[in-house]
Amino acid sequence: MIVVPAVDLHNGRCVRLRQGRVDAETVFSDDPVAMAARWVALGAERLHVVDLDGAFAGAPRQTPLIMELIVAVAPTPVQVGGGLRSPGAVEAVLGAGARWAVVGTRAALDAEFLREVCRAHPGRIIVALDARGPHVAVNGWTEVVEETVPALGLRARDLGAAALLYTDVSRDGTELGPNVEDTGALARAVALPVLASGGVGSIDDLRRLAGVRGVLGAIVGRALYTGAVGLREALAAVSAIGVAR
Numbered sequence: 001m002i003v004v005p006a007v008d009l010h011n012g013r014c015v016r017l018r019q020g021r022v023d024a025e026t027v028f029s030d031d032p033v034a035m036a037a038r039w040v041a042l043g044a045e046r047l048h049v050v051d052l053d054g055a056f057a058g059a060p061r062q063t064p065l066i067m068e069l070i071v072a073v074a075p076t077p078v079q080v081g082g083g084l085r086s087p088g089a090v091e092a093v094l095g096a097g098a099r100w101a102v103v104g105t106r107a108a109l110d111a112e113f114l115r116e117v118c119r120a121h122p123g124r125i126i127v128a129l130d131a132r133g134p135h136v137a138v139n140g141w142t143e144v145v146e147e148t149v150p151a152l153g154l155r156a157r158d159l160g161a162a163a164l165l166y167t168d169v170s171r172d173g174t175e176l177g178p179n180v181e182d183t184g185a186l187a188r189a190v191a192l193p194v195l196a197s198g199g200v201g202s203i204d205d206l207r208r209l210a211g212v213r214g215v216l217g218a219i220v221g222r223a224l225y226t227g228a229v230g231l232r233e234a235l236a237a238v239s240a241i242g243v244a245r
Contacts, residue, residue: 002045006050009050009052015027016222049079101117102126104128150190166194174199196217200218203230
């Protein structure tokens with residue numbers, strides 16, 4: 001399992017939200033590019049970048065900053081999400097150098113859109129499954145639809161998604177521990193690689209996720225920024241579990 005630092009962008013700064021709420025924002029850096037480079041220097045094999053302005057607006061807003069970040073950390077691959085709700089937006093972020101595009105809201109609401117982008121960019125589309133309980137949250141996590149997380153995961157698999165990104169919204173930014181049970185159940189149900197997100201607060205949390213078959217990686221945000229999790233120590237811990245398995 002890989003450990004993937006999150007770099008969330010809001011108004012040009014590196015921030016973390018609590019449970020997706022803008023009114024619960026903590027700013028960790030005024031220089032997201034330097035922060036991204038720091039994680040790479042500490043051994044990150046991949047970065048997870050979110051354009052929060054784009055997620056709430058419904059279209060990308062931080063593309064120039066994201067391009068600068070991607071260039072700064074090259075050749076480390078970057079996955080980018082936030083406001084990618086049209087084929088053109090997906091094309092633009094991949095053209096800017098992202099290795100993967102993370103699509104959420106439009107993928108949940110429009111199967112034809114998901115089919116189109118998966119066909120156009122094979123192996124480069126990650127579908128975000130943002131969960132409030134069993135159901136999928138959309139539009140910057142402000143609304144919930146009837147479709148369940150497993151149902152969307154199966155549809156994403158059938159339409160050609162490369163991987164899934166599962167986030168328990170209630171735990172995101174809390175450091176209270178990830179939803180290991182539902183993450184594992186999703187991985188078993190869909191037979192696609194799953195990236196786990198939301199709630200990681202300790203290296204023990206990462207060890208628990210690393211023991212779940214089908215979990216490709218864990219997105220870690222606030223715990224890295226507060227120092228509750230040291231990236232080098234986390235990488236060593238999950239690597240040791242991988243060797244043991």
